[in-house]
Amino acid sequence: MTGNWIDACAAGDIENEDVIRFDHEGLTFAIYRTKDDLYFATAGLCTHEAVHLSSGLVMGTIIECPKHNGRFDFTSGKAKGAPVCVDLRTFPVKVEDDRVYVQIDV
Amino acid sequence: MTNETATGQIIIVGAGECGGRAAVALRERGWKGKITIVGEETLPPYERPQLSKGFLTKKDETSTFGNADSTKFGPLEIKHLVNVKVESLDRAAHSLSLADGRHLFYDRLLLATGASARRPSIPGSELALCLRTRADADRIKARLSPEKKVIIIGGGLIGLELAASATLLGCRATLIERNDKVLSRCAPISIAGIVEARHRAEGVRFIFGTGVKSIEDRTDGLLVSTTTGSTLVADVVIAGIGAVPNVALAKAAGLAIENGISTNEFLQTSDPDIYAAGDCASTIHPLLAGVRLRLESWRSALEQGERAARNILGEDVRQGTLPWFWSDQFELCLQVVGLPQTAATTIERWLSPDALLNFHLGGEGRLVAASAVGLLNLIAKDIRVAEMLIVQSARPDPRLLAEPGYRLKTLLAA
Numbered sequence: 202m203t204g205n206w207i208d209a210c211a212a213g214d215i216e217n218e219d220v221i222r223f224d225h226e227g228l229t230f231a232i233y234r235t236k237d238d239l240y241f242a243t244a245g246l247c248t249h250e251a252v253h254l255s256s257g258l259v260m261g262t263i264i265e266c267p268k269h270n271g272r273f274d275f276t277s278g279k280a281k282g283a284p285v286c287v288d289l290r291t292f293p294v295k296v297e298d299d300r301v302y303v304q305i306d307v
Numbered sequence: 308m309t310n311e312t313a314t315g316q317i318i319i320v321g322a323g324e325c326g327g328r329a330a331v332a333l334r335e336r337g338w339k340g341k342i343t344i345v346g347e348e349t350l351p352p353y354e355r356p357q358l359s360k361g362f363l364t365k366k367d368e369t370s371t372f373g374n375a376d377s378t379k380f381g382p383l384e385i386k387h388l389v390n391v392k393v394e395s396l397d398r399a400a401h402s403l404s405l406a407d408g409r410h411l412f413y414d415r416l417l418l419a420t421g422a423s424a425r426r427p428s429i430p431g432s433e434l435a436l437c438l439r440t441r442a443d444a445d446r447i448k449a450r451l452s453p454e455k456k457v458i459i460i461g462g463g464l465i466g467l468e469l470a471a472s473a474t475l476l477g478c479r480a481t482l483i484e485r486n487d488k489v490l491s492r493c494a495p496i497s498i499a500g501i502v503e504a505r506h507r508a509e510g511v512r513f514i515f516g517t518g519v520k521s522i523e524d525r526t527d528g529l530l531v532s533t534t535t536g537s538t539l540v541a542d543v544v545i546a547g548i549g550a551v552p553n554v555a556l557a558k559a560a561g562l563a564i565e566n567g568i569s570t571n572e573f574l575q576t577s578d579p580d581i582y583a584a585g586d587c588a589s590t591i592h593p594l595l596a597g598v599r600l601r602l603e604s605w606r607s608a609l610e611q612g613e614r615a616a617r618n619i620l621g622e623d624v625r626q627g628t629l630p631w632f633w634s635d636q637f638e639l640c641l642q643v644v645g646l647p648q649t650a651a652t653t654i655e656r657w658l659s660p661d662a663l664l665n666f667h668l669g670g671e672g673r674l675v676a677a678s679a680v681g682l683l684n685l686i687a688k689d690i691r692v693a694e695m696l697i698v699q700s701a702r703p704d705p706r707l708l709a710e711p712g713y714r715l716k717t718l719l720a721a
Contacts, residue, residue, distance in 0.1 A: 284375055286375040
């Protein structure tokens, strides 16, 4: 078993091209919705100074940390340059019956 | 200067975040010659913003204090000379003399010498602590224990951050400020009011319209005499009254100085082989109608360090980002982008009873700056959108700006 699918939120809870925070069993995640209504999930905290990415701005598939403008591609978790150099962990997401599920291997 | 030359040497004076970013950016852009970075501190480049905030209040010291760039010095073969001062610069010989007697020769030089904390020019000023380096922060941290009476001189960002940190550590903080309000240099009065109220709610005392005349070391503590004739006793006095750019080396070498080391929009000094960047440099800002500015901010230090590196390697990159800074005090976050003082009118957008975003409009209704205070998750997205609107020279409808339910991002596409 690679992890449980956790019901995180309703598909409509996240605005178009935006992000929300999702906490589960002491862990925090960021769940994203793109302009094309695709959903993604990453670890919730910036790898630079542990700021919640859900407070940051989504532009395309980039999430920008609200504190120091560190940028990540949330579809791959890739860090996009100084001040961030450590990639974000990503998690599989599926949408069923208007609910967003995140696969968390804990 | 071309990337293919493997023989030249680029020297960076100053191993702060600006110098460190420049060194790594030179390698990222393909420079194969030598890179030497000379610093007066013993540490690799590290993030200074934490020194007045989390570093003071957190018990656990991070074991890896350096920033992301500093971890790449080894693999990228960037030579970092620590704990050594550059005594002089001989431009004709393209050489630097170090305090330990060494001489270094450069093909291109970057001055990233930063700034120093301004000390009050009063009797007993040596009794006041200042904050600039990790060593300064260690000295302050060692003295901030519960119930200590702490006097902070200066109601700017550093003074307020220190007051908040001291309070969080259980100290009793009093802040003395010459003006009649806090943040008079960097934030609008509406924001200053919210910040001051938050501090008062935590027990910080404010004494406005008052300067400090002298500090004396008495048996019962430090005696602080004010310009209005009162005296206060403190265990710790910290001065947060601004910073002065480190220009002595450049000045002695005959480089043009104008509120810092004067550079053109490419960060080149009056000597074409010498660049300057970060807190020590003043430069022309293309996004702000060619105003000459010296910025003391974290983002600017990184941006200019990277840009100086690229221009040294033959690019002609002008500044594409606006002045921007943040501050954290208690749970409040303050962010300012652009120069609010250049605006004609201000539109307020209240995001919650204690979260305010100001849009500062210039002539013809163009957005020129934005400033905000509140919880980070309330203000951060909007201020970032505001920044993009400023860069677009947008003239947003003031009624929409004032409406907190209106999604600001919609204006970007307009």
